[in-house]
Structures are given as structure tokens and as C-alpha cells.
Amino acid sequence: MSEVSAEREAGAAEIDRLLERVKEGDREAFVTITKLYQRKVFVLAYSILRDREDALDAVQETFLRLHQKAGLYRPGRPFQGWLLQMAKNISIDHYRKHRKKKQEWETAKPLDEIPLAAEPSREGDSAATDLRQAFARSVEALAERQKMVFVMRHYSELQFNEISEAMKISIGTAKSLHFKAVQNLRKRLAPVLGIEP
């Protein structure tokens, strides 16, 4: 057994013990698990939601759900994958709900009551800003699973094995979705990048 996998296994056994204590209502064990994984969950939630407050809401919601559903965790199953899967689902729900709500607000409100969130861009930055905006729009336009894999790989900096656990897909599928995502982005952004589509 390699050192890394032995370390992972020891870590997994420790997590199993902590979760057992959480099930028994141990606050400290729950705090420890939250401390261990809060940043990873935040990064994933932020990658999807791109808003600090919404990401923090998603972090809270994820750990509250973990506390509630700790009894459903099967020892030996990759815990991080299970947790990130919950975080991903919560963030996507949050995103859909809030996007709809935001659209509703902005269409229903009189113009002078809509907060002016967009900042004016500076002249010199316009090319970079164009690429950035086009890039953000293109990521947004990717098919759901491609987008998810791309976001997890490049924004959350997860490894393919972590992505496969969080999305319940094989590593091969994760890699293939990533490849397709990059190809589609390249195709969409060809005019901005100055290359052949």
C-alpha cells in the first residue's frame, strides 16, 4: 500500500469515528468535521455561485444537512465525495432559485429601484474584459455536466478522482466531459482568441 493511500485510509477511519460521534449528538465532533472540510465546500460553492454570501449560505446548508443525514453515511464510502456531492446539489439548487428570483426581481421592479451592480469598465482593460466576459458567458452556456466538471477542475481545483466521487461518475467520464468542455469553450471563444473555429 502506498503512503498516500495509507494516509487516506487512516483519515477515512478517523472521519468514520467522528461521524459516529456526530450521530450521537457530539457537538465537538461536528465542529471538527466542519473545520476540516469547510474551505473545500466553500470553494466548490463559490465556484458555482460566484457570490460570497450565497456561497456561505450554501456552506451552512451543506453542513446542516450533513448533521441531519449523518446517519445515512455508510462507513468506507468516500466521505469527501459524499459531502461535495451534497454541496454541489445544494449550490445548484441555490443557483437556480436565485437566478430565477433575480430575474423576477429585476423584471418586476421599476428601473430606479434596481441596484446598479455593474461597474463601468476602464478603457485600457476593454480587451481583457471582453475575453473575461465572453469566457464567463461561454462557461455558463456549457451543458450542465461539462460545466460542472470544468468548474470543479479549474475553479475548485479538484482532482479527477475527487470530481468522479462528487459527481458519481467514472474517472474516464469525468476526463471525457472535461475534454468536451474545453473543446466547446475553444470553439465558442475562437473569434475572441483570434483562432479558427
Add this chain to the structure above:
Amino acid sequence: MDERQNMPSERRAESDAVERLLRETEAVRSEIREAAASVDWEALPGLIADRAMAADRERRRAETAPRRVAWLSALLMRPVLAGLAAGLVVGAAVMYFALRAPGDRAGRDEAYHASGEFLDRAELEMARRNAVDYLEKSQYVLLDVFESPEEGPGVAAAVRSERARSLLQKKQYLNSQLERFQMAKAKAICDQIEMLFRELAQLEGDLPAAELGRIRDYVEERQLLLKINLVKKELQSGV
């Protein structure tokens, strides 16, 4: 580097394009790092744990309360139930004999009949009024949080958490109406308020200044009071 130089120019351009593309993700990563740096990671687990424990207690209370009430009422209300049942039987019998009497009764065909559409409209109007009432009362509680002094005197805090609890109960009843009539905007704002009230309801004694400040920040950041006013106006004008 050598490998790159040996590539055909077309492939090199392609590779450069993908590299430029992926470089764009660095901007998002640094945005994430910046956002993460502003979070108090030491305090967050404690806050979440408090909420989890409170939710757990609430869940347990909700699970045991109805059973206790049902058991108590079965024991204490037996004579009342018997009376009620007897009343129903007698009432039904009287109605049966009255209605089966032969001959036309005056006004038989002129009985008041309300269409389903009318009833729906009436229920929608009721839902709107209930939502406005809920929002108004919530506004008072939130304003109270804003106007209360920093140290949070015990009596005021107790009254506030009592009011929050009563509004939480009301919200449970309101939920089904908001969902039935798809009053999404009102539901969204009511949900946000509900979250705050859950926290207020848990604080039995003095409200710590930090907690008070956090709630105020939340209300200000989300422009809750402004949004409540807007939704109230929309509901009152029947949009």
C-alpha cells in the same frame, strides 16, 4: 519548450489558444481566494454547529409535541368529544328530516352558489392579505432589532424572540398559501425573514452585540426592509 517548438504551427496555435483559455480560470481562482480570505473560518464551524443543534432540538420538539398533545387531549377531552359527536349526529338527523320533507320549498333553486373561480379569487385575496400582514409584523420585529440598544436588554430580547416564534408559526401556515398561488417573490422574502427569525427565536436571553450586528448586517446587505416594502406594495396593488 522544445516539444512546443517542434509542433506544427497549426497545433502550436491551437495549444496556445487552449492555454490562453485556461489562463482565464486563474482570474476566477484568485477571486475565490480573495473571497475565502475574508471569511472567519474559526468562528464559522461554531455558528453552524449552534444552528445544527438548535435545528435538532426543534425537530425533536416537533416530533414529540403532537404526540403529547394527542395523548393529553384524548384523555382530557373525552366528554367534550362525546358531546361533539352527539351534536353532530343530532344535527345530521334534523337536517335529513328537514330536507326530505315533500313539497317545494321557497328559494330552493335560488340557493347561493359560488363558482370555483370566485372561490379561488377569494382565497388568493386572503393569501395576499395574510402575506401583507406577515410582512408588516416582520418589519416591526426587524425595525425593533435595528432600534434596540447595543447591549440588548433582557425583556426586549425575550419579547422579540417571542414575536419571532409566533411569526414562525404563522409562516408555516402561510407557506402552503404562497406555494399554492405561486407567489414566488413573496415566498422568497418570507423565507429570508424566516431564517432570521429562527435565529432570533433561539436567543432566549440577551442578544449579544456581535449577534445583533450580524443580523443588522444581513438585513442591510440584502436590503430586506426595502424589499419587504416593495413586495407589500405589489401585494396590496394586487399585481
